[in-house]
Amino acid sequence: AQKVTQAQTEISVVEKEDVTLDCVYETRDTTYYLFWYKQPPSGELVFLIRRNSFDEQNEISGRYSWNFQKSTSSFNFTITASQVVDSAVYFCALSEAPGRSNTGKLIFGQGTTLQVKP
Amino acid sequence: NAGVTQTPKFQVLKTGQSMTLQCAQDMNHEYMSWYRQDPGMGLRLIHYSVGAGITDQGEVPNGYNVSRSTTEDFPLRLLSAAPSQTSVYFCASSYSRSTGANVLTFGAGSRLTVL
Numbered sequence: 001a002q003k004v005t006q007a008q009t010e011i012s013v014v015e016k017e018d019v020t021l022d023c024v025y026e027t028r029d030t031t032y033y034l035f036w037y038k039q040p041p042s043g044e045l046v047f048l049i050r051r052n053s054f055d056e057q058n059e060i061s062g063r064y065s066w067n068f069q070k071s072t073s074s075f076n077f078t079i080t081a082s083q084v085v086d087s088a089v090y091f092c093a094l095s096e097a098p099g100r101s102n103t104g105k106l107i108f109g110q111g112t113t114l115q116v117k118p
Numbered sequence: 119n120a121g122v123t124q125t126p127k128f129q130v131l132k133t134g135q136s137m138t139l140q141c142a143q144d145m146n147h148e149y150m151s152w153y154r155q156d157p158g159m160g161l162r163l164i165h166y167s168v169g170a171g172i173t174d175q176g177e178v179p180n181g182y183n184v185s186r187s188t189t190e191d192f193p194l195r196l197l198s199a200a201p202s203q204t205s206v207y208f209c210a211s212s213y214s215r216s217t218g219a220n221v222l223t224f225g226a227g228s229r230l231t232v233l
Contacts, residue, residue: 047222
């Protein structure tokens with residue numbers, strides 16, 4: 001069965017600190033997708049990144065970076081020089097492989113609440 | 119482009135009442151789904167649809183009903199509301215399951231309280 005674990009329930013940092021959100025997943029599929037979504041206090045869910053299981057290159061987008069390691073089944077998310085606007089709940093998610101009878105279902109982790117204090 | 123529209127945003131029900139959460143998307147997406155969000159549990163899939171006329175159960179389907187008569191609409195029905203169904207509900211869609219383009223676009227959410 002597929003499973004996503006975000007062991008950090010809440011993280012609190014001071015502005016400009018770097019912070020890493022951990023995500024560990026379980027799947028028997030050899031091909032799959034991993035995602036990160038952000039849920040700001042306003043409540044909507046905002047897509048941040050999707051990563052194919054064949055692509056283990058790290059990705060950087062501005063202050064955000066993602067570290068995907070198949071060997072440890074982890075897909076960690078780092079925010080560099082955090083800002084108050086980064087305060088949100090962050091969800092890691094996993095989906096089954098494309099190209100089969102893919103329903104597009106996502107399995108979500110429990111979420112990590114990040115508080116960035118000024 | 120409205121994206122995914124959910125109504126109502128807030129609803130209070132009494133135990134045993136029924137209601138329908140509406141969801142509509144204008145992106146011609148094939149795939150639509152309903153999730154519920156509860157504290158400490160992330161988002162859990164209730165029901166999903168891979169196209170008009172096709173629906174299936176997700177992880178937590180009990181007490182909910184869905185139908186997909188058109189590509190655009192995917193309503194979620196609570197048959198007899200229970201306090202355990204107090205939650206925030208999200209509708210989502212994505213455009214092509216066959217290409218694996220499974221980036222979900224979410225609605226704004228509907229907060230339901232069952233007394």
